[in-house]
Amino acid sequence: MATPLIFAADRSMTDTHASPAPPVPHLxxxxxxxxxxxxxxxxxxxxxxxxxxxxxxxxxxxxxxxxxxxxxxxxxxxxxxxxxxxxxxxxxxxxxxxxxxxxxxxxxxxxxxxxxxxxxxxxxxxxxxxxxxxxxxxxxxxxxxxxxxxxxxxxxxxxxxxxxxxxxxxxxxxxxxxxxxxxxxxxxxxxEPEARYREDPVRMLRAARLAAKLDFSIEPATAAPIPRLAPLLAEASPARLFEETLKLFLAGHAVASFEQLEATGLLPVLLPETAQALAANSSGALRRMLVQGLRNTDRRVANDEPVSPAFLYAVLLWPAYCRALAQLQAQGVHLAEAQRRAADRVTLHQLARTALPRRFSLPMQEIWLLQPRFSLRQRKRVFRLLAHPRFRAAFDFLELRLAASDSHAEDVAFWREAQLHPTAATVEPADAVAGVDAESVSPDAAEPDDAPRKRRRRRRKPGGGA
Missing domain, CATH: 3.30.460.10 (Beta Polymerase, domain 2)
Structure with missing residues (x-):
């Protein structure tokens, strides 16, 4: 359920940094x-x-x-x-x-x-x-x-x-x-709201988080300055913003928190490249997938199941990754190289805003980079991917992508069966297509072929005895 957000109409705000006198307490x-x-x-x-x-x-x-x-x-x-x-x-x-x-x-x-x-x-x-x-x-x-x-x-x-x-x-x-x-x-x-937000800009995130968590409305005078003062969040510590992001999305009210961030204008400051990608995705497919991922996270929290910051950020930054990948492919960069560069670019840019530790950013990138391999079904590749330590998270992510496009249904069905009966996995031709169609990215580029090479026979030295 979306938490209502109330804004004051035609409220004029003075742009002063002076702190007004505190209110008088009445017990x-x-x-x-x-x-x-x-x-x-x-x-x-x-x-x-x-x-x-x-x-x-x-x-x-x-x-x-x-x-x-x-x-x-x-x-x-x-x-x-x-x-x-x-x-x-x-x-x-x-x-x-x-x-x-x-x-x-x-x-x-x-x-x-x-x-x-x-x-x-x-x-x-x-x-x-x-x-x-x-x-x-x-x-x-x-x-x-x-x-x-x-x-x-x-x-x-x-x-x-x-x-x-x-x-x-x-x-x-x-x-x-x-x-x-x-x-x-x-x-x-x-x-006075503006003075309190200037005193600590993270209070704007707290307002959005508490409204989402408690299903409270935000009082008009409290809500009004947030869109205008949102850029002040860029001055906050990246480590503190990372902690606030986890509180927003890993406490069981991730969907409501995301909707509050959109409504208050805080999303472009906290996740700038994701906000740009969502705005550019006219079909809404990327937003559907992101919201479904947050909905799944809320369900896991409610069931007291473990939740991973790496998977959370894979979901939150996927729209930014898709957009960066499409831009690199449009510049003629080969798919495999474009995928690596897009992952690094998105991670680096987000680090300027939130301090995402490597123990989360590296698994996040692995989840993205494994997605094209689900379209490659040669027997050896199937076993290799099933044995990958990040397979389960990557497959869960593939299932999540069904919320954006049903073009992944065949891959999801195949890999479900492959997990149950790996020895009966279907063998596809060696030129099977692999790519992140990414709900917004071209699927036509192929992953580099890593099929086993034919062994070379060693020549017997002349004069050698048996």
Missing amino acids: RVIPRDVHGVSRKQMSPNALRVLYRLREAGFGAYLVGGAVRDLLIGGHPKDFDVATDATPEQVKALFRNCRLIGRRFRLAHVVYGREIIEVATFRANGGDDEGDRQTDDSGRLLRDNIYGTIEEDAVRRDFTANALYYAIEDFSVRDYVGGYDDVQARVLRLIG
Whole structure:
């Protein structure tokens, strides 16, 4: 189901980098019998952290996404804690604690495979004041000014994420209207939207991701600046954008996330060459295949099956690869060479935007480069491809291409049978056609022939004895 996106009509925005004054917090206490959240729904380890902090005399609250998700009947995977204790004071209370982060100093309390993140209340200080630093555009570089719970609430990103569960009376504390927004399923930024996006451009991706994940609408003033400010994402760290991409597409709501990226104008910034290829593909075949791939990913996540970033990026960048391959073939480059060059070109260009590790980019390229070999059915080649370590992923990708074109149906049927009965695999003539018809690329070029060569007989030396 596509998540609705709401834009404000004829909203004028001032292009100022100055941060406006933060909103004034107003405390609203929602009692246990109203909000319905129970400690039975929470992580026992998070409760241990909350109780120990309280026993030591500190304020401690469950905060953020966990509270939000519990209010709408969800099942949070992560439980974060906010406190007035400094990171060093938290570490002194827990032997299983480590301090991380420079931009935001945090305490991680480790219980086996579960990590309870503990953050100290933060305040909004002036630019370059104390341990808070911004650049000339307003982007936040470091923020370690500690404050009160009221100050902490108004500096969070969305109202839905600024709710605090108090362990002493089991109430929910709301300072910015987040409780009503959660009930209305609305995503709203705290403060002036443009200033908040300039402070951290990745918030635009978070807005799209949370709207997709929660099936929330984006409040008009929050949505309006995103298409215009989307280019600011190019200034974000490629490593951080890679992490955000995985959160967008590997958390069970990939299709809705993709539709949000298209609607908000963020897709051309996050996946620029894919966006260009989709715009140029008038038949829509490449988009159909991409969406089907994301739909399959959502199904695997729902079934608790493994998902691979390499396969995900093979799907996301396939339109860009097809377009680059077609351009190289139009320039007269031989198919096999064009395939390698297109794969390298697309990977290199995407690395400028997201830090795609080699452990994912190399398997991604293998999945692409194996596609033409599914049209070659000589017996030796069949066995060679079946034994390839990337065969299963490449075959799954071939099946996925049926969403774009039924021209692959015969190949899919053959290789399904070949996996069940490899010794009975059909032998085709040696000049079988191989190519990525790619839903947009010419299929007429052939892969270089790698048929076994006839063995040369060695000449017997004259005068040799037996």
